[in-house]
Amino acid sequence: MIYPQKLSSKKGSKLINILLISSILLAFILIIINRLTTPSIPWAALTNCGIIYVWITVLYSIKKRINIAGHVLLQTIIISAVLLYIDKELGFKGWSIHIAIPIVLMIANLTMLILTIVSYKKYIKYAIYQLMIVLISMIPMVFIMEKMIQPTILNIVAIAISIINLIISLVLSYRDVKDAVIRKFHM
């Protein structure tokens, strides 16, 4: 083998199809949850816009070879801060923490998951960004534990997704991390 292993064209196409079908399924599940739990607030429309946004960002970034993980992290922080600010300016009704930020975090996690899977054999490259997004995702948990806000289904789903995401990333990058530790700390 004279080249680093790359995702073959066939596997790449298959992966894109699987992720596309998963995205469509996820969109339907979110609509059903929305209808069953809070039909008065159409938040599923927002999450589905987010899914489309994820696809555009991921495909654009891969084609243009941008460090997408860094972008996702930056966008997550900025959008969350802006949402919090808007909520505060409108008299802080808590929609930013209960609805908007969990949606942003779910989208960020989903993007990172797609990115981790698509960027074959480069899992470790995104592990640090993934970890930071997980830490940010944990912030609502602190608010909930401190009883500053009431837990909502979206908060819980967002936290759960980020934890699952971190576990997947760690499993995928375990070997790379182990290699790096052995290399750096050999005696």
Next chain:
Amino acid sequence: MKDNKKNKLTWRKLDNSAKIFPLSTGKKYSTVFRLSVLLKEDIRPQLLQKAVIDTLEKYKSFKVRMKTGLFWYYLEHNTKDPIIEEEKDYPCKYINPKTNRGYLFKVTYFKNKINIDIFHALTDGNSGTTFFKEIVYTYLELSHQEELSSENRQIRKIEYNTEDSYIKNYDKKAKSNASGKKAYELKGRKIKLGAISVIHQIINLEQLKEESKKYNATLTQYLTAVLMYAIYQENYIKYKGKKPIKICIPVNLKKYFPSKTMSNFFSYITIVAQIEKENINTFEKMIEFVKKEFQYSLTEEEITKTMSSNVKLGTNIFIKAIPLFLKKILVRLSYIEIRKYTTITYSNIGRIGMIGDYKKYIDYFLMLIAPEPVEKIKCSSCTFENNMVFTFTSILDNNNIEKKFYDFLTQRGIEIKIESNGVLDDISPETKQ
């Protein structure tokens, strides 16, 4: 390089051919070529880093970064050391100077392979090979200090300059010989996610020579004809092509004009095969056609015409006077059309010679050219010892042309070993993945 006052960085103009590359280049059109060498041992990165730095001391024309002027880009001395890293990405990708300490080339390694990706604005394949060979020599001397030393190497005093040999040699009165018809464009779905397929066909040189002799053809002529035949059989017929198949063959101008420049000094000939009109539909007809075209085009007169028509554009006072940002827009717009005049490029840099003692550490060399959205496949070849490595770099999501090329040669008893980056399916049972 022009030496300005002390403490000021030296700089030089881009050569006439190089002027166009930064104007037309982007992530889709990288205009990057790669040279690789496969050694018989794993690469030691720290030694490679030292080898590159030492080589840059000898070839200062490569120790440059590109800067923006009001009318043209120019090259300025780069004070930083280059980055050497493990190969991760696809070959021949756009070199972003911002993430490469300003350098217009990038050295990477993978296991026992050293790569250099070079942005064409810096130099051409011929001078790029000279530079790369020096890196390889220096690396081997550093890694085998007891067996090899630079003193053992019969060091020729490295005599080179960075003159614009185009300006020195072009003929103001020469008429243009450009063909006016657009070329057949290879059809088919592209590989997703910006991937590039690389397939190297490592051909037994002696057997290939014997086969080409049967047709009284040179290796380049023979392989051009095989390539044309593969395109015709696997793409042209299937998609009912009408336009001519045009194969662009770069030509090293140093063979025709005296020059010691390390800047670009190449031109090209274009083999235009009107398949339908001239009824060129068998391999025998194709090779005869290719031979005639080579004989006609590879004369000093014809080469001068092609070279001169390109130089005239760069020296035109009205073009010179257009501000750079506007030139960039105009060139990019005009290149949308210009790119439609070639079906495929095949560049043969020929034999890469190494001194005896050093040969035993080397398996073979590779050359690769970046494919583009219009020219979806590009081909290149180089020879080391008894191996000619013919390389296909492609963004087409099928390897029909590569496979036809392989089948054609193997059916004639020529031994071929395949190496690839695994993006597309194997084309032979012996393919190593």
